[in-house]
Amino acid sequence: MTDTTSATTLLLCCRAGFEGECAAEIQTRAAEAGFAGFAKAKPDSGYVAFQPYGTDTRALAAALDFSALIFARQWIACGELLRELPVDDRVTPLLEAARGLADGPFGALRVETPDTNEAKALSAFCRPFEKAFAAAARKAGLLLDDARAPRLHLFFLSSAAGWAGVSQPGNSSDWPMGIPRLRFPSGAPSRSTLKLEEAFHVFLPPDERERRLRPGMTAVDLGAAPGGWTWQLVRRGLRVAAIDNGPMDETLMASGLVEHRREDGFRFRPREPVDWLVCDMVEQPARIAQLVAGWIADGAAKQAIFNLKLPMKKRWAELQRCEALIAETLAGSPYRLALKQLYHDREEVTGWLRRG
Numbered sequence: 444m445t446d447t448t449s450a451t452t453l454l455l456c457c458r459a460g461f462e463g464e465c466a467a468e469i470q471t472r473a474a475e476a477g478f479a480g481f482a483k484a485k486p487d488s489g490y491v492a493f494q495p496y497g498t499d500t501r502a503l504a505a506a507l508d509f510s511a512l513i514f515a516r517q518w519i520a521c522g523e524l525l526r527e528l529p530v531d532d533r534v535t536p537l538l539e540a541a542r543g544l545a546d547g548p549f550g551a552l553r554v555e556t557p558d559t560n561e562a563k564a565l566s567a568f569c570r571p572f573e574k575a576f577a578a579a580a581r582k583a584g585l586l587l588d589d590a591r592a593p594r595l596h597l598f599f600l601s602s603a604a605g606w607a608g609v610s611q612p613g614n615s616s617d618w619p620m621g622i623p624r625l626r627f628p629s630g631a632p633s634r635s636t637l638k639l640e641e642a643f644h645v646f647l648p649p650d651e652r653e654r655r656l657r658p659g660m661t662a663v664d665l666g667a668a669p670g671g672w673t674w675q676l677v678r679r680g681l682r683v684a685a686i687d688n689g690p691m692d693e694t695l696m697a698s699g700l701v702e703h704r705r706e707d708g709f710r711f712r713p714r715e716p717v718d719w720l721v722c723d724m725v726e727q728p729a730r731i732a733q734l735v736a737g738w739i740a741d742g743a744a745k746q747a748i749f750n751l752k753l754p755m756k757k758r759w760a761e762l763q764r765c766e767a768l769i770a771e772t773l774a775g776s777p778y779r780l781a782l783k784q785l786y787h788d789r790e791e792v793t794g795w796l797r798r799g
């Protein structure tokens with residue numbers, strides 16, 4: 444198989460309603476890396492199509508770091524959109540489109556759609572199609588099982604229109620549609636618990652997760668009630684100071700690992716430095732960014748995961764302001780910051796900040 448097809452479009456999957464932010468972000472990051480281009484972003488479509496001028500999007504994706512993108516859940520370097528797939532044989536044109544996208548067989552197949560209510564109806568089509576296509580692709584020598592090889596994506600807008608594209612393991616999301624399948628844990632006091640669980644999966648590779656979240660470690664949870672985030676920490680054996688005027692879940696308190704303090708999260712500071720600060724207070728994002736950066740700057744916490752609730756307008760600009768405030772607060776000390784709009788986030792993004 445030779446790499447001959449050009450990948451003209453970089454498709455970015457995002458939360459429906461955040462296409463404008465996702466487009467502004469890819470345009471900014473591509474420009475910083477020297478690629479000018481044009482982003483098509485239809486409101487509430489759940490994806491953005493970025494077309495760099497005169498550049499193959501596989502080269503663009505290779506030049507950028509997927510984990511540094513805030514709004515993209517997944518990205519796929521695609522050829523042309525196939526608009527009129529024949530009802531009696533969609534497999535052949537998609538196989539043709541896939542053939543030149545990698546210079547060897549693909550290691551996995553993903554049949555996907557945008558994450559919108561409209562596209563949900565397509566899942567009844569996608570499941571059997573995936574089976575049929577995988578069989579044809581294996582027979583054609585295009586598909587093996589190899590976690591290190593490029594992944595082939597078929598991204599459908601309808602049963603008649605879709606893209607074939609490619610992503611590279613290690614610089615893309617491992618999850619289909621970039622969506623982690625996390626089950627709501629029975630016993631957790633609130634659905635928010637899934638946000639922190641997803642954040643641990645997204646920001647910490649498995650070995651680091653074990654190293655950074657060990658029994659006996661200490662944490663502060665600002666805006667903790669009723670305790671979904673605290674529950675995630677307690678589940679891993681951490682001792683937690685839960686700061687909130689609201690009531691905490693009684694079963695969680697019975698663990699003996701939680702100290703509930705009805706105090707203002709903007710004033711509270713622990714007597715001893717803690718391993719973790721987590722913060723889910725509903726407040727202006729700039730205030731939260733400054734608060735969290737302050738804890739890291741003066742060593743009150745080694746690392747932090749926090750949620751930034753975004754305003755309805757100028758959300759991209761607001762995040763850039765938060766990044767600048769964090770940089771200002773931590774000026775002179777090396778730090779690492781990652782921001783991501785997680786699947787379980789709504790009008791918000793989650794941050795991960797630590798020294799080093």
Ligand SMILES: C[S@@+](CC[C@H](N)C(=O)[O-])C[C@H]1O[C@@H](n2cnc3c(N)ncnc32)[C@H](O)[C@@H]1O
Pocket residue numbers: 632633634635636665666667668669670671672673686687688689706707708709723724725726
């Ligand atoms: C989204 S809820 C937190 C949910 C929690 N993370 C969970 O998983 O159950 C936000 C919480 O922040 C608390 N909060 C807001 N401002 C606060 C402040 N200044 N100090 C302490 N808590 C605050 C609210 O009382 C509310 O319980």
